[in-house]
Amino acid sequence: MTTLSGLVIRQQEPRNLEFPFERLDSYLTPVESFYIRSHFHAPGLQSDSYRLSVGGAVKNPLVLTYDELKSLPAKTVVATLECAGNSRVFLVPQKPGAQWELGAVGTAEWTGVPLAMLLDRAGLTDKACDVVLEGADRGQPAEPPKPPDPISYSRSVPLDKALEDVLIAYGMNGVDLPHDHGFPVRAIVPGHYGMASVKWLTQVLVLEEQFQGYWQTSDYAYWDEVDGIPVRRPLSEIKLKSEIARPATLEVVPKGQLYRVYGAAWGGTADIVSVELTTDGGLTWAATDFLDPIRPHAWRRWSYDWKTPDQPGRYTLMSRAKNAAGASQPDKFDERYFSYVVHHTLPIEVIVQ
Amino acid sequence: MTTLSGLVIRQQEPRNLEFPFERLDSYLTPVESFYIRSHFHAPGLQSDSYRLSVGGAVKNPLVLTYDELKSLPAKTVVATLECAGNSRVFLVPQKPGAQWELGAVGTAEWTGVPLAMLLDRAGLTDKACDVVLEGADRGQPAEPPKPPDPISYSRSVPLDKALEDVLIAYGMNGVDLPHDHGFPVRAIVPGHYGMASVKWLTQVLVLEEQFQGYWQTSDYAYWDEVDGIPVRRPLSEIKLKSEIARPATLEVVPKGQLYRVYGAAWGGTADIVSVELTTDGGLTWAATDFLDPIRPHAWRRWSYDWKTPDQPGRYTLMSRAKNAAGASQPDKFDERYFSYVVHHTLPIEVIVQ
Known part of the structure; x- marks a missing residue:
């Protein structure tokens, strides 16, 4: 990097x-x-x-x-x-x-x-x-x-x-x-x-x-x-959210190798206790590892070593944070917020080749 | 009528x-x-x-x-x-x-x-x-x-x-x-x-x-x-206002005769005690007569016998209500209301001929 x-x-x-x-x-x-x-x-x-x-x-x-x-x-x-x-x-x-x-x-x-x-x-x-x-x-x-x-x-x-x-x-x-x-x-x-x-x-x-x-x-x-x-x-409190920093949207990643997926999670009114990652568009989810401790009102970075597929193609990654109160990032946008509070699981499409 | x-x-x-x-x-x-x-x-x-x-x-x-x-x-x-x-x-x-x-x-x-x-x-x-x-x-x-x-x-x-x-x-x-x-x-x-x-x-x-x-x-x-x-x-309380019912906008009125101007006044948080009328675009104002008693939250109709000008032309009439608290209709719109509470003195243009 x-x-x-x-x-x-x-x-x-x-x-x-x-x-x-x-x-x-x-x-x-x-x-x-x-x-x-x-x-x-x-x-x-x-x-x-x-x-x-x-x-x-x-x-x-x-x-x-x-x-x-x-x-x-x-x-x-x-x-x-x-x-x-x-x-x-x-x-x-x-x-x-x-x-x-x-x-x-x-x-x-x-x-x-x-x-x-x-x-x-x-x-x-x-x-x-x-x-x-x-x-x-x-x-x-x-x-x-x-x-x-x-x-x-x-x-x-x-x-x-x-x-x-x-x-x-x-x-x-x-x-x-x-x-x-x-x-x-x-x-x-x-x-x-x-x-x-x-x-x-x-x-x-x-x-x-x-x-x-x-x-x-x-x-x-x-x-x-x-x-x-x-x-x-x-609007007031930041809602529970995680984001994928790497790979970036439409990033080309090599097939059949380890790639370190990296991101951060923050928000919500309770401690963030897990971030899960899907690399198959939401079919399966895997636990990621935190890089930072729990601290009030501060993010926790996380990473995950992804064994990229052998099959070239487009893959969709999403991360999902959960907190100690049992809350989870939603999977779609809440229209009551009109154009704010976009905290649902965001799809990141990558090209494996 | x-x-x-x-x-x-x-x-x-x-x-x-x-x-x-x-x-x-x-x-x-x-x-x-x-x-x-x-x-x-x-x-x-x-x-x-x-x-x-x-x-x-x-x-x-x-x-x-x-x-x-x-x-x-x-x-x-x-x-x-x-x-x-x-x-x-x-x-x-x-x-x-x-x-x-x-x-x-x-x-x-x-x-x-x-x-x-x-x-x-x-x-x-x-x-x-x-x-x-x-x-x-x-x-x-x-x-x-x-x-x-x-x-x-x-x-x-x-x-x-x-x-x-x-x-x-x-x-x-x-x-x-x-x-x-x-x-x-x-x-x-x-x-x-x-x-x-x-x-x-x-x-x-x-x-x-x-x-x-x-x-x-x-x-x-x-x-x-x-x-x-x-x-x-x-928005809540109706603001002090009066309106001219007759003559209507661009009504043709005969010159040099008596014309009974007629209208109503309402609103405000105190009794309406007078309605004045101008027939020269605001230069001079005359007192009108009430047709109805004071009653809370109800209008008072008023009238005024206007001796119309001998000189043909366009004339602008406006009425102005005052109440017992000393308030008077304003002479222009308050932009803080954007498109509501239009209670200023409204010009009614008539044709004397």
Whole structure:
């Protein structure tokens, strides 16, 4: 495996680029290989003029500088981020949006201040229930229904999640956050799809109601049900998923030899305990081996030594993750998510010759 | 004024027809002149097999027949219903949706059982907060984002409103509800846009959360704000509005004579205390006279004897309602409503000759 750098462009501006997933070979994704998902033009924030305000349903609103944030007790966590639209290109018929393949996912070590610490300093009111994270990136969103004027990117996390493990991060894999990843400060919401980890974070706004912003309702939302009646809810937790990094789609593999199939699995609300692989389109499944330990909200890479068939031809590989709660990746897409949460077993067709 | 019957078709199927508003001449709109707004094909409910279920966050779920409903103590109320999209045709540029002119509004006497009585019999749980009204009409809604499968028309009212004055109605102007108006039973939510008064009502479902159904979020919703950030909220109360019934658009009126301008005013959260009229495009305004008393959630017709100009030409008339809270009809459309809540002063151009 030659280690090439470089990302695949899905949209030039705003910048949306993905990691070529067939190059997966490390637990932590290098900063320069980490997928970039932007909704608007990246704002040019400077660390010396940066301010983070914490307000709304709090007793003592705060405004913090970059240096003040960095002087607070820091915490470092590993978290896998996946774009909610990752693998959208596998949907048939095609759905609108960036045609992400397998690489709008990555794992990094994030360093920053627990949001709980800031909320504790600000002092929540009794009725606080939802925490809006607002970025400095601003524009007119695309999908209807949309507000008439430009808005800044914002997303909320329920108060219990905000207090549990959300990080106000300034470091990524030991370096300052790169510009495209939210410099100087972003949120990291471990276990939630990437849309929750607001980049270029400038405001934390505590609400006494459930936030019904654009990216909670029009976009990044799905149709749940209450007593059989569909109701719109914001996307949140990353669903159980595995992907095959190698072989790549339509890769030519030599017949009758050992080939090391390699991939990763993540998501779900329980520990991932197995990844199975089929090399015959789903007729039979074999257990694969994990390369990484169980760690909350982080992926586990896996591999499998495949004795390739003697018979040349096209073969379809799929991987399937299972977790400790007995859940398994589904075998087809759930249309209630429209163009998001593509976490079913994805077919990778290869050419044996 | 010849009294013609007949409605203007805006959509053949599902049936959407409006009252030709220039024919306004009674306080109560005759049943056959009342505007018809349907989202899907009208279901063919029969009174003898009809059932209304009351469930969800209640201690004793109920199922009532039509006869059982009619045997309960009845209440009759006057209420003006206006479609949230009424007057959409006045928007420039044109917005999608039925091109309602002035007549998707009407006033009737509704007879039925207070929803509060049914909820009292069912016994609300402590956490009850929102009441879903579900109709028997069913289909695939048009506007994104939409659920993948057909759904029945449903809308909620906040619990306090449900307990205040919502009626489970079976009578309209003293007769059984006509088929197109929801036979055998519909909801009447006085003071709210017509979308809340669910027709062909078959289920009342009490929720312990705010209902986020399709017609609360994707459709019949608007962009409010919380601390400057847009948030999506369901439409609810009818806004303060007045309309000119006569003269009609581009009506030819004789010069230098008295012409009785005639219209109605409704909506808002306080009593309507005046309607003013301009006949010179907004330069000067004159007080008009009311024909009807103040009554909650019902319109007041008004008239004004206009001495038409001696000078032939095109003249623009507008009416403007004011209420006891000091509110006045705005002079332009609020884009946060996109294609609903068209309640600004509407110009009616006439030809004096």
